[in-house]
Amino acid sequence: MKITAVEAIHLRAEDPLIELFDGSYDDCILVVRTDGGLTGIGETESMAPAIQAIVRGPSAHNHARSLSAVLVGADPSDPVDLWHRMYESTDYVGRRGLAMHAIGGVDLALWDLCGKIEGKPVHELLGGAKRDRLPAYGTIYPMAQTPEEVRAQVAEGQAKNLRNFKFAADPWWLDNIALTGRLLAAARAQAGENAHLIVDAALSYRTAAEGLRLYPIFKDVGIWFLEAPLPLDDVEGHLEMSRHGLTIGVGDLGLTHVHDFIEMMDRGGAGICQPDISQVGGFTGILQIAAAAYARSKRVITHGYKTNIEIAANLHFLAAQPNVEPLEFSLSHSPLRWNTTREHFPVEVDGCVRVPHAPGLGVTLNEETIERYRFVQ
Numbered sequence: 001m002k003i004t005a006v007e008a009i010h011l012r013a014e015d016p017l018i019e020l021f022d023g024s025y026d027d028c029i030l031v032v033r034t035d036g037g038l039t040g041i042g043e044t045e046s047m048a049p050a051i052q053a054i055v056r057g058p059s060a061h062n063h064a065r066s067l068s069a070v071l072v073g074a075d076p077s078d079p080v081d082l083w084h085r086m087y088e089s090t091d092y093v094g095r096r097g098l099a100m101h102a103i104g105g106v107d108l109a110l111w112d113l114c115g116k117i118e119g120k121p122v123h124e125l126l127g128g129a130k131r132d133r134l135p136a137y138g139t140i141y142p143m144a145q146t147p148e149e150v151r152a153q154v155a156e157g158q159a160k161n162l163r164n165f166k167f168a169a170d171p172w173w174l175d176n177i178a179l180t181g182r183l184l185a186a187a188r189a190q191a192g193e194n195a196h197l198i199v200d201a202a203l204s205y206r207t208a209a210e211g212l213r214l215y216p217i218f219k220d221v222g223i224w225f226l227e228a229p230l231p232l233d234d235v236e237g238h239l240e241m242s243r244h245g246l247t248i249g250v251g252d253l254g255l256t257h258v259h260d261f262i263e264m265m266d267r268g269g270a271g272i273c274q275p276d277i278s279q280v281g282g283f284t285g286i287l288q289i290a291a292a293a294y295a296r297s298k299r300v301i302t303h304g305y306k307t308n309i310e311i312a313a314n315l316h317f318l319a320a321q322p323n324v325e326p327l328e329f330s331l332s333h334s335p336l337r338w339n340t341t342r343e344h345f346p347v348e349v350d351g352c353v354r355v356p357h358a359p360g361l362g363v364t365l366n367e368e369t370i371e372r373y374r375f376v377q
Contacts, residue, residue: 001036001117003076006068006106008055010048012375013335020142020170021202024305024332026375027340029365030055030105032113034076040113041365043309043340044105044278046098049377054090054102063092067106077117079110083284100256100281107282108313108361115360122283122313122361126320133352134318136329137164137196139305145172145179147186154190157331163351164326165191166198166227173204174213181217188221196326200227203253208237215244225272228253232260235268242269249274251289252303256280258288265296276303277313286317294322304328307340311353312361315345319355327353339369 008028015025028048032040044051057066070089074082083103090099115122123129138157144150154165167187173180188197199218205211211229218226225247230237232254242248249272250264256279264270273293277286290300300321302314305328318325329347330337338344341363345353356362 024334040109042108046101065089112360122316129319138162141168161347164196208240238268247271
């Protein structure tokens with residue numbers, strides 16, 4: 001069997017929150033096709049037109065090749081080998097950032113394809129699932145600005161059987177810290193004392209001193225951990241924030257390589273790695289990050305704010321890991337979040353999501369959604 005084509009499809013829905021940091025209304029789907037009729041699918045959290053350019057070329061030279069030039073004609077049965085071919089063939093222009101985003105989306109599609117070729121779910125290719133179901137937490141963004149509305153946001157997630165929640169912050173949280181405290185207290189009251197509450201600062205703080213202003217209210221409401229507090233270049237600032245009693249999670253907002261995560265663990269005090277599997281080189285890349293984290297007794301909790309393609313990928317990865325970690329379950333209202341695949345992953349009554357067992361990722365594209373939201377410039 002040979003790869004015949006690699007396609008990057010830009011999907012875009014009208015975004016009522018375009019001024020906010022919400023990527024769920026814009027997506028890039030990766031499709032790997034073969035001469036045997038089997039197809040692999042993936043996606044990436046990135047800028048779709050840039051990913052399309054990296055995928056389809058044309059190549060500049062042998063260290064700045066398009067991913068299509070690397071893959072077309074290749075045997076798809078060894079995703080790890082193909083990952084290294086892609087990585088080495090883009091090292092002149094890549095190794096981090098956009099090139100890794102593109103490799104990540106294609107790598108997901110290659111593992112999906114490999115699973116279909118072998119008739120196995122991806123988690124079996126990763127060494128086997130250690131659990132059939134995973135606890136989930138619902139990500140809420142943007143946070144409402146009254147206690148009553150915040151309680152309603154949590155209640156909406158609870159209606160989907162979610163028990164744990166993450167709120168993504170905005171810079172306005174610092175404008176009125178007393179209000180932010182009341183809003184988080186309302187979230188805690190609605191969620192209950194036994195719920196995990198997470199704050200994703202989403203790079204809202206420019207300095208450690210600025211971010212630390214919110215620590216008293218985070219501690220009052222029992223925040224489980226703090227995600228992405230500072231610009232990722234501020235390694236020392238992360239270390240300073242880690243010294244004040246809250247575990248720091250990093251990775252989903254700009255780290256794309258295992259050595260980025262190693263620096264944040266070794267020098268930045270990060271206790272949790274939060275790679276977005278589509279941004280760090282797919283399954284092949286995230287396995288390198290997990291190995292580095294476990295060697296340092298750190299945790300790996302995947303980021304996921306796209307469609308059910310990424311939900312499926314994270315389920316396969318987390319199911320095969322040694323420790324039980326929660327699945328991020330986006331509560332975005334974007335139609336892409338819910339309708340890009342035919343399959344859905346409901347949260348069951350105990351707050352867990354079932355791991356798929358069909359070959360590959362276990363998801364198929366909803367062609368109606370693809371055609372409706374396909375964006376062509």
